Amino acid sequence: MWNQGSTGISPGRFPGAPDEELWPARPFDFAAHFGRVAPLELEIGSGKARFLIAAARAAPEHDFLGVERSLSYYRLCRDRVARAGLRNVGVLRADGRLFIETAVAPGSLRALHVYFPDPWPKKKQKKRRLLDGVFLEIAASRLEEGGLFRIATDHPDYGRELDTLVETVPPLERLDETAHAAPPPTNYEIKYAREGRPIWRFLLRRRAGRP
Numbered sequence: 001m002w003n004q005g006s007t008g009i010s011p012g013r014f015p016g017a018p019d020e021e022l023w024p025a026r027p028f029d030f031a032a033h034f035g036r037v038a039p040l041e042l043e044i045g046s047g048k049a050r051f052l053i054a055a056a057r058a059a060p061e062h063d064f065l066g067v068e069r070s071l072s073y074y075r076l077c078r079d080r081v082a083r084a085g086l087r088n089v090g091v092l093r094a095d096g097r098l099f100i101e102t103a104v105a106p107g108s109l110r111a112l113h114v115y116f117p118d119p120w121p122k123k124k125q126k127k128r129r130l131l132d133g134v135f136l137e138i139a140a141s142r143l144e145e146g147g148l149f150r151i152a153t154d155h156p157d158y159g160r161e162l163d164t165l166v167e168t169v170p171p172l173e174r175l176d177e178t179a180h181a182a183p184p185p186t187n188y189e190i191k192y193a194r195e196g197r198p199i200w201r202f203l204l205r206r207r208a209g210r211p
């Protein structure tokens with residue numbers, strides 16, 4: 001069973017317990033994990049789990065799963081999630097791109113959250129960015145009709161690129177995010193707001209009646 005808190009195993013640089021291994025390319029059984037069927041929200045790149053825990057606390061009727069690729073951040077998330085003592089939040093060590101493609105069923109997410117994804121600022125690193133056209137298409141297909149996809153980045157080049165990219169994915173419509181309640185902030189968001197950095201925000205909705 002995952003998310004039972006610190007395992008007591010030494011926090012080394014390599015996975016030391018089964019839950020610390022990267023989730024392989026196979027379906028994830030949300031109902032078995034949470035012990036119920038409820039609207040699902042997925043966050044990719046949970047960092048220190050601030051958003052994940054606050055969002056789960058605010059919406060107990062939804063189930064929240066965070067996926068975090070880095071082992072050290074995964075451990076941090078896992079231990080914080082366990083300490084929060086909520087039944088509707090979990091965290092998994094997984095690569096978000098592989099996870100959404102292979103573990104999440106089409107049309108199954110009420111919401112997807114990606115906040116401050118690694119910007120990979122150098123030109124030759126750009127192909128490592130999580131959010132590209134293929135990812136957006138797959139993400140759109142994993143949302144329920146009317147399901148929401150929220151993104152935030154402080155990186156101007158990433159933000160500008162997304163401005164154009166989100167218009168190229170027909171199943172997603174862009175909403176005015178200022179007209180909707182803001183989600184709980186992440187750690188990066190708090191830090192960047194303090195520094196006064198501009199932030200690009202995207203609120204996308206999966207259109208009804210489209211594959």
Ligand SMILES: C[S@@+](CC[C@H](N)C(=O)[O-])C[C@H]1O[C@@H](n2cnc3c(N)ncnc32)[C@H](O)[C@@H]1O
Nearest residue numbers: 045046047068069070095096115116186187188
């Ligand atoms: C810049 S941090 C932002 C953390 C958090 N979302 C926040 O706003 O405070 C990016 C996080 O995404 C994680 N990450 C990067 N690529 C990922 C991937 N492909 N799958 C899952 N997590 C990823 C990193 O390990 C890191 O924790």
